[in-house]
Amino acid sequence: MLSKRTFTCIVCPNGCTIETVCADGAVKSVTGQKCKRGEEYVTQELIDPRRTIATTVKVHGAPWPLCSVRLNRAIPKKDIFRVMDAINKVELQAPVHIGQVVIANVCGLDSDVIATKELPAKE
Amino acid sequence: MENRDVVIIGGGPAGLAAALELKKGGIDDILIIEREKQLGGILRQCIHDGFGLTRFGQTLSGPEYAQRFIDEVLAMGIEAMTNATVIDLSGDKVVTAATPKGLIQVQAKAVILTMGCRERTRGALAIPGTRPSGIYNAGVAQSYMNLFNTMVGREVIIMGSGDIGLIMARRMTLEGAHVKAVFEVLPYPSGLPRNIEQCLHDYGIPLYLSHSVCEIMGDKRITGVKVVEVDSAMRPIPGTEKVFSCDTLILSVGLIPENELSLAAGVELDWRTKGAVVDENLQTNVPGIFAAGNVLHVHDLVDFVSLEAEALAKGAAAYLKEGPLEKCAIEVGMDAGIGHIIPHRVSGTKDFQISLRVRKPVGKCTIMVKQGETVIASLSLPKAIPAEMIQFPVKAEKILTGERIEVSVHVK
The missing domain is CATH 3.50.50.60 (FAD/NAD(P)-binding domain)
Known part of the structure; x- marks a missing residue:
């Protein structure tokens, strides 16, 4: 059984339209991508779609109430809201630095939540 | 001083x-x-x-x-x-x-x-209806949520498919809001394809093309919007009006x-x-x-x-x-297929970069830069959409006269 699917690649702003053909659970062809990352993306997308997310956490003692955070590795799409719940339980104390690990190995998904903003302690 | x-x-x-x-x-x-x-x-x-x-x-x-x-x-x-x-x-x-x-x-x-x-704000669009609270520009909502820890609403309609609106559709969904739909007046999205994919499709948010918000309802707070389908000339099609309830309208226009x-x-x-x-x-x-x-x-x-x-x-x-x-006396013009172009004038003695956007989505095409009948630069593309800026260099050595430069799109 051949199954065809069309994807819009989300790796970069080119947003290539990529066509895939699968047969008996195996990828037979991937066409339309401008680069190798597109092929990797759809291959991953066919077996286990993954995304990174970006959100904020509360921070105390900083000039601003929030610190932005993101995942440093993609997680399965189905776990996005579970990870949001975990992130929403965290609060930080200033100073916060870019790259600081906010939650290591969040929900056991082999991805860290890291801070993406420099927040000095309020004077 | x-x-x-x-x-x-x-x-x-x-x-x-x-x-x-x-x-x-x-x-x-x-x-x-x-x-x-x-x-x-x-x-x-x-x-x-x-x-x-x-x-x-x-x-x-x-x-x-x-x-x-x-x-x-x-x-x-x-x-x-x-x-x-x-x-x-x-x-x-x-x-x-x-x-x-x-x-x-x-x-x-x-x-x-x-x-x-x-x-661009609601005032610039002249949407009829009442003047309730709960209507935000996408970037304003983004600053409230991401900088000031203030959630702007729960039942959300987004007007316009610009990238910031798409990004906010996902952001508000992650924070627990129900983003009911995105309405775009044009027959194609204004935002990048990857944002349609990762901000709307990933979260099951529908995008209605050729649709416009034609009325805002509500007294103190917005309670809903009336939406209408538009034809190819962007005129409302009578009889296609539908009402969507909401407590928030995000504009990304x-x-x-x-x-x-x-x-x-x-x-x-x-x-x-x-x-x-x-x-x-x-x-x-x-x-x-x-x-x-x-x-x-x-x-x-x-x-x-x-x-x-x-x-x-x-x-x-x-x-x-x-x-x-150096004085830049050579004008750079464009045909109807191009929305805008930078720069507007060149000297002809210096390499420069052209930045442009096409006016509407086209398939396989070539962007030609000409002086009279002479092609001085060109770029072939598998597709071109207004959401993407197109850039490419032009070499000064190709510019031999002071004649006006014309940039055009040729669809194959």
């Missing part, structure tokens, strides 16, 4: 990149004036990732991308005044700013315009370069871009006043804003060191 070689108005991505490149080009007397309390501009609230792929080869959030430039600006000892708003710019380059220490005036030899853009100061200085604007008319050095019609980034034309990616500001800095540094730049 204080004297400076360069005053940069706006400390966002364009202003920061211009400052760094000027400094590296041997210009030391630089002052950045920024209205907000921190440098970084709009990137401070763009917490999603996808920035820096071209420049750094990795996907960063907005604040991370900005911080790389801010760190370098501080390390190089470039002076940046924050919490200071430029309120006037004169044609002879006197910059007047309101600062915490009072009003200041600076006489600059060169002025760099990097003020960015503003969002376009960005307009912020050029009040430019106008005060006598800078000529292009009605298409709403930004300055510039030459190949990104110099405006006022010698010594330059513009780059979203104040010049709205970009799709910040990586290109940084590059454009760096190109500007080269021209501005030459102006400061060597005096007035």
